[in-house]
Amino acid sequence: MTEFIFRSITVFNYIVFIYFITLNLWYFVLNIIAYRGLKKHMLRLKITKSDDQLLMKSAPPVTLLTPAFNESENCITSIQSLLKIQYPDMRILFINDGSTDDTLEKMIDTFQMEKAFLPQTSNLETKPVKEIYRSKTHPDLWLIDKENGKKADALNVGINYCQTPLFCAIDNDSMLEQDSIARVVIPFIEDTRTVVSGGIIRIANDCTFENGHITKVDIPKNLLAKFQVMEYLRAFYSGRLAWDILNASLIISGAFGLFRHSVVVAAGGYLHKTIGEDMELIVRLHKYCADNKIPYKIRFIPDPIAWTEGPETLKTLGRQRDRWQRGLLDSILTHINMLFKPRYGAVGLLAMPYFFIYEMIGPLIEIMGYLIFFFLIIIGYATWTYVLAFLLVAVILGVCLSVFSIILEELSFHRYPKFRHLLQLIAVAIIENIGYRQLNSWWRIKGTWSFMKKKQNWY
Amino acid sequence: MFESINIFIKEFLGQGDDRIILFILIIMITFFFLITVILFIIAVYLRILNRSRKQWENKKHSIWSPIILGVMDGSLNPRDAFSQIKEKHSLSYLLYLEHYIDLLKGKEKDRLIALGRLSIKKLRKLLNCLSREKRIVAMHMISLLHSEEEFIRSKDDKKKPSLIHLREMRFIKDLKGKNRIFNALFSFPFVSPVYISNILADMGTDIIPWLRKVLRNKQYGSYIHLITIETLRRLHDAGSLKVTDDILNTRKDPVILSAWLRFIEVMGDKNFMNAVYPFIGHPSPMVRLAAVQAYIEISDILTPGEVAAFFNDPYVMVAVQASKKIRSNIILPHIPIDDINDYRWQEIFRRMVY
Numbered sequence: 001m002t003e004f005i006f007r008s009i010t011v012f013n014y015i016v017f018i019y020f021i022t023l024n025l026w027y028f029v030l031n032i033i034a035y036r037g038l039k040k041h042m043l044r045l046k047i048t049k050s051d052d053q054l055l056m057k058s059a060p061p062v063t064l065l066t067p068a069f070n071e072s073e074n075c076i077t078s079i080q081s082l083l084k085i086q087y088p089d090m091r092i093l094f095i096n097d098g099s100t101d102d103t104l105e106k107m108i109d110t111f112q113m114e115k116a117f118l119p120q121t122s123n124l125e126t127k128p129v130k131e132i133y134r135s136k137t138h139p140d141l142w143l144i145d146k147e148n149g150k151k152a153d154a155l156n157v158g159i160n161y162c163q164t165p166l167f168c169a170i171d172n173d174s175m176l177e178q179d180s181i182a183r184v185v186i187p188f189i190e191d192t193r194t195v196v197s198g199g200i201i202r203i204a205n206d207c208t209f210e211n212g213h214i215t216k217v218d219i220p221k222n223l224l225a226k227f228q229v230m231e232y233l234r235a236f237y238s239g240r241l242a243w244d245i246l247n248a249s250l251i252i253s254g255a256f257g258l259f260r261h262s263v264v265v266a267a268g269g270y271l272h273k274t275i276g277e278d279m280e281l282i283v284r285l286h287k288y289c290a291d292n293k294i295p296y297k298i299r300f301i302p303d304p305i306a307w308t309e310g311p312e313t314l315k316t317l318g319r320q321r322d323r324w325q326r327g328l329l330d331s332i333l334t335h336i337n338m339l340f341k342p343r344y345g346a347v348g349l350l351a352m353p354y355f356f357i358y359e360m361i362g363p364l365i366e367i368m369g370y371l372i373f374f375f376l377i378i379i380g381y382a383t384w385t386y387v388l389a390f391l392l393v394a395v396i397l398g399v400c401l402s403v404f405s406i407i408l409e410e411l412s413f414h415r416y417p418k419f420r421h422l423l424q425l426i427a428v429a430i431i432e433n434i435g436y437r438q439l440n441s442w443w444r445i446k447g448t449w450s451f452m453k454k455k456q457n458w459y
Numbered sequence: 460m461f462e463s464i465n466i467f468i469k470e471f472l473g474q475g476d477d478r479i480i481l482f483i484l485i486i487m488i489t490f491f492f493l494i495t496v497i498l499f500i501i502a503v504y505l506r507i508l509n510r511s512r513k514q515w516e517n518k519k520h521s522i523w524s525p526i527i528l529g530v531m532d533g534s535l536n537p538r539d540a541f542s543q544i545k546e547k548h549s550l551s552y553l554l555y556l557e558h559y560i561d562l563l564k565g566k567e568k569d570r571l572i573a574l575g576r577l578s579i580k581k582l583r584k585l586l587n588c589l590s591r592e593k594r595i596v597a598m599h600m601i602s603l604l605h606s607e608e609e610f611i612r613s614k615d616d617k618k619k620p621s622l623i624h625l626r627e628m629r630f631i632k633d634l635k636g637k638n639r640i641f642n643a644l645f646s647f648p649f650v651s652p653v654y655i656s657n658i659l660a661d662m663g664t665d666i667i668p669w670l671r672k673v674l675r676n677k678q679y680g681s682y683i684h685l686i687t688i689e690t691l692r693r694l695h696d697a698g699s700l701k702v703t704d705d706i707l708n709t710r711k712d713p714v715i716l717s718a719w720l721r722f723i724e725v726m727g728d729k730n731f732m733n734a735v736y737p738f739i740g741h742p743s744p745m746v747r748l749a750a751v752q753a754y755i756e757i758s759d760i761l762t763p764g765e766v767a768a769f770f771n772d773p774y775v776m777v778a779v780q781a782s783k784k785i786r787s788n789i790i791l792p793h794i795p796i797d798d799i800n801d802y803r804w805q806e807i808f809r810r811m812v813y
């Protein structure tokens with residue numbers, strides 16, 4: 001028995017070691033790709049601005065879909081912010097997903113909504129629509145009141161009533177920059193194969209907003225929100241940018257993504273019974289296009305910005321990470337048959353294995369690694385020196401990658417203008433390794449566990 | 460067995476005499492620590508650089524601004540202004556000047572273009588420099604100053620031009636250059652046809668004979684013909700409509716048919732009513748939609764039968780667009796209420812009327 005335990009521990013140590021080396025190699029490669037991509041993108045930004053006349057003359061009409069459930073507090077500010085977006089041909093569909101508060105009444109009163117007719121352009125299965133309204137003061141603002149069916153269902157209703165070739169799914173609590181749509185649409189103009197294009201999301205805590213638009217960017221005072229600023233920078237600059245270049249993006253954030261209506265409808269719209277409907281749809285679009293031999297591109301653009309409030313308590317953040325992990329598991333396992341299949345190109349051969357190994361199983365290996373190290377110290381088979389040295393390598397590598405993301409931010413948009421912002425970000429890059437990263441892994445393990453128990457909840 | 464595993468683990472974990480792994484870890488710590496420190500220094504350096512660049516630009520903008528405004532309102536001669544600007548060859552100055560040129564029209568814009576053209580020698584040099592970034596910015600500035608002829612002498616012009624290159628050259632006056640751009644623009648099969656036709660339309664009416672020639676050549680695919688028709692529409696070339704019968708009778712692709720019908724709609728030529736009418740019953744919804752819009756646009760009056768066809772069409776958008784067009788364009792014939800009750804899209808009809 002003891003022999004078996006030690007054999008297992010040895011094997012596991014090898015797994016941890018290989019996992020650690022390969023993960024960091026991946027990060028290294030992704031960062032290099034991201035750096036090259038960002039450099040190219042910044043060059044083109046020098047001459048094609050978001051208000052470029054030629055591009056805007058060629059811009060296709062867009063519908064913004066904002067599903068809302070009990071958003072009485074945010075809905076007016078959110079819509080006012082959307083109404084200020086600068087884009088030549090845009091309409092807004094606010095979908096009231098059976099709110100039980102006064103969201104509907106507030107919307108009707110504030111924007112002088114009256115009953116109207118809007119033809120259905122597709123027939124995705126959804127909960128029934130009760131009524132459609134149109135604003136008298138803003139003719140491009142529509143409201144669809146429907147029975148509660150959760151976020152995916154609300155988005156499908158929006159798709160069914162979308163009259164434009166492109167639609168943009170936006171979370172009600174996200175604030176878009178005025179030129180975000182004009183920027184995120186560019187891939188559709190420059191390449192007709194584009195089926196989805198997504199933008200970068202940033203943490204809005206402690207930033208100043210006026211009339212729904214950001215006027216002053218700051219680093220949040222709350223430590224958890226600070227950690228998220230760093231996490232988002234790392235995820236968007238290093239991860240998503242690199243996957244975009246490989247045309248293997250598996251995630252376009254649900255808070256801000258522009259989709260080609262016809263392809264999403266053909267692929268079946270958002271799936272009702274999933275937790276991470278945004279990721280699942282992207283993976284399904286990859287699969288649908290590859291299976292039907294449709295040339296396609298799923299793009300991530302680093303400059304169009306949506307700002308969102310990050311959770312500030314351990315409880316809410318833990319719940320969010322738990323849900324993200326369940327969404328990830330759901331999306332990967334639903335499409336597990338894409339894994340290692342050459343017909344899916346970089347998605348099947350690189351992105352799916354990466355997400356499967358490092359994002360799905362990774363947290364488990366990480367936490368088990370910590371536990372086994374401590375177990376070995378207790379029973380006297382490992383020294384503190386060795387364990388600390390190993391942990392220190394992990395921490396330094398983590399800091400190294402985070403600082404690289406900060407450099408990418410400096411080279412591109414430097415949205416955190418003050419010197420203290422830079423120092424704060426670097427400090428966060430160091431201290432997040434002590435406690436926060438481990439906590440994150442723990443939440444993700446919890447997410448995996450609750451996924452196993454089929455606990456699904458969105459709002 | 461237990462002993463050997465025990466030794467192995469001890470070795471692996473570095474408790475025994477063999478401290479190789481620990482040594483490797485220490486090397487890794489030192490190496491990555493140094494890398495991190497270097498990255499940290501780079502981050503701080505970039506921040507300082509960005510900040511000082513911004514401060515320098517702000518300072519310079521306050522100096523350049525009154526000079527540029529002077530040229531703009533005509534109180535300062537471009538040559539005198541040019542001699543007052545110390546950094547007249549810097550890209551920062553040229554990009555700053557661009558902000559003003561972009562916002563202006565008429566004489567004021569022309570004066571600033573004249574000021575910008577005094578930097579043309581520098582831009583010409585930049586067109587052939589090694590940095591792609593500088594070449595592209597120079598290309599952009601040259602386009603803004605309408606001196607596109609300079610491109611013909613550039614390094615990039617000798618290679619297969621990029622879309623950015625072609626786009627920036629669109630206002631070129633030289634016919635040979637125009638012809639090259641015209642042909643090269645058809646070699647980007649995935650770029651939005653709307654975008655390409657907007658670039659082509661900016662090239663002006665000189666290209667109309669070439670467009671007609673492309674349209675006649677049936678060896679080109681639908682993508683190129685679509686761009687051609689869209690450009691002719693943007694250029695409002697009524698003369699091209701002469702081939703309407705040929706296009707509508709011989710082309711089968713719904714994309715081409717609907718593009719031509721949109722062309723007729725924009726030109727509003729009533730002579731094509733009979734040519735458009737049969738397409739109201741075309742099997743493709745895209746063609747029917749374009750046909751209905753064109754037909755309403757060029758008709759003086761509609762018959763109850765035609766209105767019934769629009770509001771009974773299986774594709775809802777036909778009824779929606781017909782209602783929009785009718786509301787803004789035409790007086791409806793008398794239609795009995797019972798007939799309206801039979802329309803598939805009677806609600807759209809009612810909302811249009813009431």
